[in-house]
Amino acid sequence: MRATSVQMGHFLNYRVAAWGTTLIVLGILPGCGIGPNLTRLLFTALVWIITSVAWNLLGGFTGQVSFGFAVFYGLGAYTAAMGINGGLNPLAAFAISGLAAAIASIPIGLPTFRLRGPYFAIATIGVSEAVRVVMTNLSFTGGASGYRIAEHGPFRPLEHYYTALGFAGVAVVISAWTHYSKFGLSLQAVREDEEAAADIGVNPLKAKLMVHLQAAALTGIAGGVYARYAAYIHPQGVFAFHTSVAILLMPIIGGAGTVAGPVIGGFVYGLVQEELVAAFPQFHLLLYGALLIVIILFEPRGVVGWLGKLRVFIERTWRKSAAASVG
Amino acid sequence: MPPLLSVERLNRYFAGLAALKDVGFEVEEGQICGLIGPNGAGKTTLFSIIAGSIPPSSGTITYSGKDVTHWKSFQAVRAGVARTHQITRPFRSMTTRQNVEVGLHFGRGPVSSSPSNEVTAILEGVGLGHVAGRNAASLCVGDQRRLELARTLAAKPKLLLCDEVCSGLTETEMNEVLELLRRIRERGTTILYVEHNMRAIMSTCDQVVVLNFGQKLTEGPPLKIQNDPAVIEAYLGRTAAN
Numbered sequence: 001m002r003a004t005s006v007q008m009g010h011f012l013n014y015r016v017a018a019w020g021t022t023l024i025v026l027g028i029l030p031g032c033g034i035g036p037n038l039t040r041l042l043f044t045a046l047v048w049i050i051t052s053v054a055w056n057l058l059g060g061f062t063g064q065v066s067f068g069f070a071v072f073y074g075l076g077a078y079t080a081a082m083g084i085n086g087g088l089n090p091l092a093a094f095a096i097s098g099l100a101a102a103i104a105s106i107p108i109g110l111p112t113f114r115l116r117g118p119y120f121a122i123a124t125i126g127v128s129e130a131v132r133v134v135m136t137n138l139s140f141t142g143g144a145s146g147y148r149i150a151e152h153g154p155f156r157p158l159e160h161y162y163t164a165l166g167f168a169g170v171a172v173v174i175s176a177w178t179h180y181s182k183f184g185l186s187l188q189a190v191r192e193d194e195e196a197a198a199d200i201g202v203n204p205l206k207a208k209l210m211v212h213l214q215a216a217a218l219t220g221i222a223g224g225v226y227a228r229y230a231a232y233i234h235p236q237g238v239f240a241f242h243t244s245v246a247i248l249l250m251p252i253i254g255g256a257g258t259v260a261g262p263v264i265g266g267f268v269y270g271l272v273q274e275e276l277v278a279a280f281p282q283f284h285l286l287l288y289g290a291l292l293i294v295i296i297l298f299e300p301r302g303v304v305g306w307l308g309k310l311r312v313f314i315e316r317t318w319r320k321s322a323a324a325s326v327g
Numbered sequence: 328m329p330p331l332l333s334v335e336r337l338n339r340y341f342a343g344l345a346a347l348k349d350v351g352f353e354v355e356e357g358q359i360c361g362l363i364g365p366n367g368a369g370k371t372t373l374f375s376i377i378a379g380s381i382p383p384s385s386g387t388i389t390y391s392g393k394d395v396t397h398w399k400s401f402q403a404v405r406a407g408v409a410r411t412h413q414i415t416r417p418f419r420s421m422t423t424r425q426n427v428e429v430g431l432h433f434g435r436g437p438v439s440s441s442p443s444n445e446v447t448a449i450l451e452g453v454g455l456g457h458v459a460g461r462n463a464a465s466l467c468v469g470d471q472r473r474l475e476l477a478r479t480l481a482a483k484p485k486l487l488l489c490d491e492v493c494s495g496l497t498e499t500e501m502n503e504v505l506e507l508l509r510r511i512r513e514r515g516t517t518i519l520y521v522e523h524n525m526r527a528i529m530s531t532c533d534q535v536v537v538l539n540f541g542q543k544l545t546e547g548p549p550l551k552i553q554n555d556p557a558v559i560e561a562y563l564g565r566t567a568a569n
Contacts, residue, residue, distance in 0.1 A: 182432050189429045192418035199378065199412070200482045201404035201433035 022263075023169060030161055039157055045270025046164035047226045052250035052266035053171040054218035057178055057211050059248065060256035063191030064208060065117075068108065068124030069219050069247040071131045072101035074239035076220030077227035078141055081149045084228060090151075090163075094224040101220025102213045109212045113205055116194070125241070132239040146234030149227060160229045167225060168263075171218050176259050178211070187211055191257075219247070242285065246273075249288055252295060255304030264303045329392060331356040331517050332377070332408075332486055337386035339372055346372045347383075347541045354486070354534075359508065359518045361528040361549070364538035365561055370521045371413060371490060373538070377519070378410040378488055379403040390486070407435050407485035411492060413521075415471040417463035417478075423450065424459045426474055427481045434482025446481070453477045453507060468495050472504070480511065487511065489520045493527050505531050529553060537561070 026046075030039050051073060058064050076097035083093030112123040136144045178184045186207050189197035194204045227233045237243070250269045255261025276284040299305045330353035339347040347369045354360045362370050375381045377388060379400040388396045390408060403409070409430075418426050427446050431438055439445045450456050453473045458466060463474060476492055489508065493501045501524070508531055512518055522528045528535060528549065535552045537544040539561040545552065552558055 185425060185429055186433055188421055188425070189418050192420060193416050195380065195400070196412065196416040196418070197429065197433075198400040199380065199404065199410055200430040200478055201401050201409075201435070202429065203399075203401045 019172065023165075026165055030158055036157060039161055041271055041274070043157070043161045043164050043229065044274075045267050046161070046168045047222050047229075048246070048250060048270040048273075049168045049263050049266030050164070050171045050222035050225070051219050051247045052254070052262040052269075053168070053175045054215040054222070055247050056251040056256055056258075056262040057175060057187075057215040057218075058208075060251055060258070060262065061178060061184060061191065062187040062208060062211050064113070064212075065121045065248070066124040067121055067241075067244045067248060068112075068128035069215075070239050070241065070243035071104065071108065071128050072216040072219035073223040073226075073243055073247065074131070074135065074233075074235065075104055076101050076223030077233045077238045078135070078147060078223075079220070080224030081147050081227045081233055082141075084149055084151055090228055093228070094163075094167075094221050097224030098217040098221040101223070102217040105212045105216035106209065109209045113208045113212070125244075128239070128241065128244055132235055132241070135235040135239050142234075144235060146232055146237075149231045149233075151228070151231070160225070164225050167218075167221055172259065172263060174214065174218070175262070178214070179259050183207075183210070245285070245288075249292065251302075252292065253302050255302035256300075258301065258304045261302050261304040268303070328356070330354055331391060332519070333389045334373075334377070335387045335389070337373070337376065337388070338384045339369075339376060339381075340384045345541050347376075350386075350538070350541070350543050352536045352543060352546055354517060354519055356517050357512065357515065358533045359512050359520055359531050361532035361535040362519060362521045362538065363523075363525070363528055363535060363552075364544070367540075368538040369541040370538055372541075374410060374488055374490055374519075374521055377403075378408060380410075401433075404434055404482050404484070407483070408488065409434065409479045409482045409484035409486075410488035411475045411479045411490050413490040413494065415468075415475045417466070417471055417474055419462070419464035421463055422460055423455055423463055423466065423470075423474055426463050426478050430478040430481030435485075436483065449477050449481050453480070454503065469497070469500050472496060476504070476507070484516060487516050487518045489518060489522075491522055492520075493522060493524050501527060525553075 026042070029042065051069065055066070055069055058066055079100040080090075080093040080097040083096050084090055088096070108127050112120055112127065115123050135141065141147050178187070186197065186202045189202055190204045190207050198204055223238060227238070246269065250265035251262035252265070253268060254263065254265025276287065280287065295302055301308070332354040334353070335351045337347055337350045338345065350369070350373060362373065364370050372381070376383045379398045379402060382397055386396070387394060390406065395403065395406065398406070418429065424446055427449055428442070431442060431446060431449070447456065447459070450459050453476055455470060455473050455477055458470060463471070466474060472492055472495065476489070479487065492504055492508075496504065505527055508518060508520070520528070520532060532549050534546065535549050536546045537552060537558050544557055544561055545555055
C-alpha cells in the first residue's frame with residue numbers, strides 16, 4: 001500500500017514537471033528571437049490546443065463524438081469581434097465569448113444527447129450546418145462577406161501569443177482536474193456504458209450537458225482569441241464544417257481520453273496545417289482522412305498510446321541489455 | 328408495517344405483445360424475495376421497470392410509501408433501489424476499483440470520511456481485493472459477476488435487485504455468492520432476487536413469486552412453491568405435474 005502511494009507521488013511529480021517545462025519553454029520562446037513567423041505558428045497552435053482540449057472533454061473523456069464544435073468556435077469569434085468593436089476590453093470580450101458558447105451548448109445538447117453514437121454525431125453535423133447557413137445570411141454580422149474587427153492601437157503579436165498561452169494553460173488545468181475528479185469518473189462511466197452508469201446513480205444527461213458546457217465555453221474563448229488576432233472573420237471560415245473536423249481530428253491524432261493527447265495533437269496540427277494546405281491545396285483533408293483511419297485501426301490512443309508502447313519497448317530492451325551485461 | 332415495495336396491476340407491452348399482465352406482489356423489509364419463472368416469463372422486464380430502466384405501460388409501484396412508478400434509474404438508486412445486470416456490464420476500460428468508486432460516489436451515500444478504505448472493504452467483501460487495480464475488461468466471468476454486485480453494493484441500496492448473479496458460476500463460486508447475499512440481508516438490505524437456478528432460490532429465499540407468460544402464477548414460501556403442481560407444470564409440462 002505504502003509502496004504504491006510513493007510510486008503514485010513520483011509519477012505525479014514527473015507529470016507536473018513535464019507540464020511545467022512545456023509551459024516555461026513556450027513562455028520564453030518568443031523572447032529568444034524566433035521571428036514573427038514562428039511566433040504566429042505557435043499562436044495558431046495554441047488556439048487549436050484550446051479547442052482540441054475542449055473537444056476531448058466531451059469526445060475523449062465522455063465518448064460523445066461531436067462534429068459540431070465549429071458552432072461554439074464561430075459563436076465565440078463573432079461575440080468577441082462585436083464586443084471589441086463595441087469598445088469592450090478584449091479579456092471581457094473573451095469572457096462573453098465563452099459565456100455565449102456555453103449558453104448555446106444547452107439548447108444544442110438537450111435534444112442531441114438523447115441520441116447515441118453515430119446518431120449523435122450526425123445530429124451535431126446538422127446543427128452545425130444550420131448555424132452556418134443562418135450566419136451566412138444574417139445581415140447585421142455582414143452575412144457571407146464576413147465581419148471586420150477595428151481595434152485601435154498598434155498590433156502586438158506577443159500580447160496575442162500570451163493570451164493564447166494563458167487560456168491554453170487554463171484549458172489543460174480544467175482537463176486534468178476533470179480527468180482526476182469525481183465528475184471525471186462519472187464521465188468515464190457514461191462513456192463506457194451509459195445505462196449501467198445510470199443504474200448506479202449517475203445522471204447521464206446532466207453529466208453530458210455539464211461537460212458540453214465546459215467544452216463549449218473553452219471553444220468559444222478560443223474562437224474569440226482567434227478573431228481578435230485575425231481581425232476579420234467570415235462564416236465559411238469559423239463556422240465551416242472543416243473547422244469542426246479539425247477540432248475533432250487533433251485530439252484523436254494526439255490521443256483521445258488522455259490529458260496530454262489533445263495538446264500534442266493540437267500542437268502538431270497547428271504547426272503542419274499551413275504547410276500541408278500550401279503543398280496539397282486539394283488533398284490535405286484526404287491526408288487527414290487516411291491518417292485517421294490508420295490511427296483508429298492501429299493505435300486508437302493516438303500519439304500518446306504510441307509513446308507508451310515506445311516506452312515499454314525501450315524499458316524492455318534496457319532491462320535485457322542490463323541482464324546480458326551482468327550475465 | 329407497510330411493505331417496502333409494492334407492485335400493483337403492472338402491465339407492459341412491447342409493440343402490442345404483453346410482456347407483463349396485471350402483475351402484483353409485495354416485498355417486506357428484510358426479506359429475500361425470489362422471482363422465478365421459465366424463459367420469457369417477464370422476470371427481467373419486471374425488474375427493469377422496478378429499477379427505472381424502462382417505464383411500465385400501466386400500473387403503480389410504491390416504494391417506502393412513495394409512488395415511484397415513473398422514476399428514472401438514477402433517481403431509483405439515490406432513493407435506495409439498485410439493480411445488477413444479468414449480462415455483466417462492467418466499465419471495461421476502467422479499473423475494478425474505479426468501477427466501484429462510481430457506485431460509491433453517485434449512489435445513495437453517505438460516503439465515509441475515507442472513500443478509499445471503503446472501496447477496499449467492499450472489494451474484499453466480495454473477494455475482488457486481489458484484482459482492484461486491474462482493468463475490468465481483463466477479469467474472468469466470475470470476477471465480473473462479483474464486480475457487478477460490488478459496484479451495486481457500493482451504491483448502498485436498501486432494496487437490492489439481483490438479476491441472476493449465479494449464472495455462469497461454478498458450484499463453489501455460487502455458494503460463495505449465496506452466502507454473500509445472506510450476509511447482505513443480515514446487514515438490513517432487502518433483496519429481490521431473479522434466478523434460474525432452483526437450488527439457489529430454495530436455499531436463500533423467504534418468499535418466492537412465480538411468473539409465467541407475463542402473469543403471476545403463484546407466490547409463497549419456497550417449500551410450498553416447490554410442490555405446487557401449477558409451478559411444476561409451467562417448468563416441466565403437464566405430464567410431469569401429474
